[in-house]
Amino acid sequence: MDRVDEHDGDDMQAETGLASDGNFRNEKSVAWDWDKCKPQLVNGVIWRPSSELWKDFIPLYADGRSRIMAAECVNCHVRLNANRSTLHLRRHIQTCPVHCILKNVEVQFSEYGSKFRKCSSGDRTPVDRHISSSPATKRMDPKKDQNTPSAHAVHDWKLQRRMIKFGVFESSTTNLDRMIHLKETHDLNSGSEPLDLIWEAIRDWDLDQKLFSLISVGDIRSNERVSKLKDFLNQRKCLPIGGALYNIACVDDVLNNIVSEDQPLLHLVGDILEKFIQAHMSSSPGQQQLIEVMTNMTLKCPQEDAKRWHKIYFGLEVLLHFKKAFPSEELLSAKNTRTVESVCNILRAFYHAFEALCGPFCPTANIYFNELWIIRTTLEEEASTDHSELATMVWKMQEAFDEYWQNSYVWLSAAAVLDPRFKFAFIEFRLKQAFGTDAAKYVSTVRETIWELFLEYCTAVDEPSVDRSNCDSGNVQVAGLYKDSLKDWDEHVNAQASGEVLTELDKYLDDGLLPRKDDFDVLNWWMSNSTKYPTLSIMARDILAIPASAVHCEAALSNEGLVVHKQWCTLNVKTIEALVCIRDWIK
Known part of the structure; x- marks a missing residue:
C-alpha cells in the first residue's frame, strides 16, 4: 500500500482525535522539529508517493523514522505536519496564495511567453x-x-x-x-x-x-x-x-543624481518651504487655504516614499499657487520669491521629463531629445540669474547634465532624425544652439553613425541566415577558406548594389518634413511606409524602441x-x- 494511502486512512482519526487503539491521543506527547526533517532521495531524486497530492508537496522524514513526518509546499515553501493526516494539506492547496496565482495565470503567461519567444527567436x-x-x-x-x-x-x-x-x-x-x-x-x-x-x-x-x-x-x-x-x-x-x-x-539614474539628496539647491528652498508650511498649518484658516489651493491644482501629490526633490517641487508649486490665490507681501520677500520661482522652474523641467520618459506607457525614442533639451535650456536660463549662490548651484547641475549630453547626443539625435517631422534639419538646428561653431563635427558624427548603421542593416537583409549552432568546427574552417577566396567578389557585388540601396535613406532625408502634430504616431507612420522604405523601416523600428530608462515607472x-x-x-x-x-x- 502506498504510504500516502495509509495517511489518508487516518483522516477520520485525525478529525475525531482518536488514536488507532481507540484512546484519545496526546498531541503534545512528541514534538518534532520540522526544520530538521529532510526529503528522501532515491538515485539523487526526491521520492514521492504516487498520490496526486504529492505533486504539490515534498514529503519530509525525520532521522530514524520511515514515516512521513512533514510536507513542504512546492509553491510557498511552508512546512506542515503530515505524520497523521493529509486533509489539511489538501485544504492548504486550495488556499495557498502562490498556487492560486500560478494556476490562474498559467494559460495567460504561456500565451504571452510563446508570442514573445516567437518574436525574439529566429535569424x-x-x-x-x-x-x-x-x-x-x-x-x-x-x-x-x-x-x-x-x-x-x-x-x-x-x-x-x-x-x-x-x-x-x-x-x-x-x-x-x-x-x-x-x-x-x-x-x-x-x-x-x-x-x-x-x-x-x-x-x-x-x-x-x-x-x-x-x-x-x-x-x-x-x-x-x-x-x-x-x-x-x-x-x-x-x-x-x-x-x-x-x-x-539610464536617464532616470542620471537626472536623479543631478537633483540628489545632497543637492544644495534643495536645501536653499527647503528652509523657505518649511517656514511657509509651519506658518499656515498652525491655524485653521491657514489650513483651509492650503487645502483649497491643493484641491484646485492638477499636479498629483507625491507618495510618502517619493524622492525628496519631488516632494520639494510639489511644495514649491503649492507655495506659488498660494501666493497667486492669496497675495500678501508678508508671505515671501522679493528675493525669496525669485529664488523659489527659479528653483521651481528647474524642478518642473525635471518632473515633466520624468513623466514623459519614465511614464507607465512606453514612449518611443524620438521624443527623448526634445524632453532633455528642455532641461538643458532651463538650466542655461536659470544659471544667468543675479542670485550668485543660486547661479553657482545651477552651474554645477549644468556641468553634470552636459556630461550626460556629450555621451548621449548621438543616439538621441539618431532617434530624432527618424522622426519624419524633424530629420536632420532639426538636429542641425539644435546642435548649432548647443555647440555653436563646433556644431559641424557633432552633426557629422550623427550623420556618420546613421549611415554606418543603415549600411549594416542593408548587409543583414541581403545575407542569408545561417544556423551556426549546427556547424561543427571542421565545417567552419573549410567555409572560412572559401569565404576568404571569394571576399573580393563579395565586395564587388556589394559595391554595385550599394548605390541602389543607399537611395532609400537619401530619399527619406530628401523628402519634405511632415507637419508637427502632438498626436503623431511615429511607429504607425513607419508601418504605413514600410514598403517605401523596407530596410530603413526595420532600422527605425529598432532605434525607436530604445528605452530612456532602465527603471520601471513605479x-x-x-x-x-x-x-x-x-x-x-x-x-x-x-x-x-x-x-x-x-x-x-x-x-
Whole structure:
C-alpha cells in the first residue's frame, strides 16, 4: 500500500482525535522539529508517493523514522505536519496564495511567453529586440538588492516592454567567464552581480543575436565586466556597429543624481518651504487655504516614499499657487520669491521629463531629445540669474547634465532624425544652439553613425541566415577558406548594389518634413511606409524602441524602487521571479 494511502486512512482519526487503539491521543506527547526533517532521495531524486497530492508537496522524514513526518509546499515553501493526516494539506492547496496565482495565470503567461519567444527567436534579420537592465533600489534584506532586466521591442508595430528576469545580488565576485563559456546555470539564491543575471536573461531568451542596446544604471555601467560582456558579444557579431549603442546611461539614474539628496539647491528652498508650511498649518484658516489651493491644482501629490526633490517641487508649486490665490507681501520677500520661482522652474523641467520618459506607457525614442533639451535650456536660463549662490548651484547641475549630453547626443539625435517631422534639419538646428561653431563635427558624427548603421542593416537583409549552432568546427574552417577566396567578389557585388540601396535613406532625408502634430504616431507612420522604405523601416523600428530608462515607472520617482509584496519576501527567489514577471506581463 502506498504510504500516502495509509495517511489518508487516518483522516477520520485525525478529525475525531482518536488514536488507532481507540484512546484519545496526546498531541503534545512528541514534538518534532520540522526544520530538521529532510526529503528522501532515491538515485539523487526526491521520492514521492504516487498520490496526486504529492505533486504539490515534498514529503519530509525525520532521522530514524520511515514515516512521513512533514510536507513542504512546492509553491510557498511552508512546512506542515503530515505524520497523521493529509486533509489539511489538501485544504492548504486550495488556499495557498502562490498556487492560486500560478494556476490562474498559467494559460495567460504561456500565451504571452510563446508570442514573445516567437518574436525574439529566429535569424538576425531584422535586429528587432532590445534589452534594458533595471536594478531597482528596493532591498529585500540589508545585504541584498534586486535586479529586474526587461526587454523592450516593437511587435506588430506596437512598442512593448516585458520583465524577463528577476534576481537578488550581493557585493560578491562571481565568474562571468564560466557562465559565458561553460553555460552554467545561475543560482538565484546565491549572491552575485547584476551582470550575471543580465547575461542569463540574454541567454535564456535567445537575445544574444538580437541585442541592440543595453540601458543600465551607473553601478552597472561603470562595472569593468560590462566591457567584457561587450567584447564577448562583439566577437560573436551580436552588436550593431561594434556596440556603439551598447552601454547607454539610464536617464532616470542620471537626472536623479543631478537633483540628489545632497543637492544644495534643495536645501536653499527647503528652509523657505518649511517656514511657509509651519506658518499656515498652525491655524485653521491657514489650513483651509492650503487645502483649497491643493484641491484646485492638477499636479498629483507625491507618495510618502517619493524622492525628496519631488516632494520639494510639489511644495514649491503649492507655495506659488498660494501666493497667486492669496497675495500678501508678508508671505515671501522679493528675493525669496525669485529664488523659489527659479528653483521651481528647474524642478518642473525635471518632473515633466520624468513623466514623459519614465511614464507607465512606453514612449518611443524620438521624443527623448526634445524632453532633455528642455532641461538643458532651463538650466542655461536659470544659471544667468543675479542670485550668485543660486547661479553657482545651477552651474554645477549644468556641468553634470552636459556630461550626460556629450555621451548621449548621438543616439538621441539618431532617434530624432527618424522622426519624419524633424530629420536632420532639426538636429542641425539644435546642435548649432548647443555647440555653436563646433556644431559641424557633432552633426557629422550623427550623420556618420546613421549611415554606418543603415549600411549594416542593408548587409543583414541581403545575407542569408545561417544556423551556426549546427556547424561543427571542421565545417567552419573549410567555409572560412572559401569565404576568404571569394571576399573580393563579395565586395564587388556589394559595391554595385550599394548605390541602389543607399537611395532609400537619401530619399527619406530628401523628402519634405511632415507637419508637427502632438498626436503623431511615429511607429504607425513607419508601418504605413514600410514598403517605401523596407530596410530603413526595420532600422527605425529598432532605434525607436530604445528605452530612456532602465527603471520601471513605479520606481522612477520613488525611494523604494520596484516594490516586492511584503508576503513574497519569505518565498524562494525563483518563486518571486515567477510572480514578479507574471504580474508585469498581465498588466
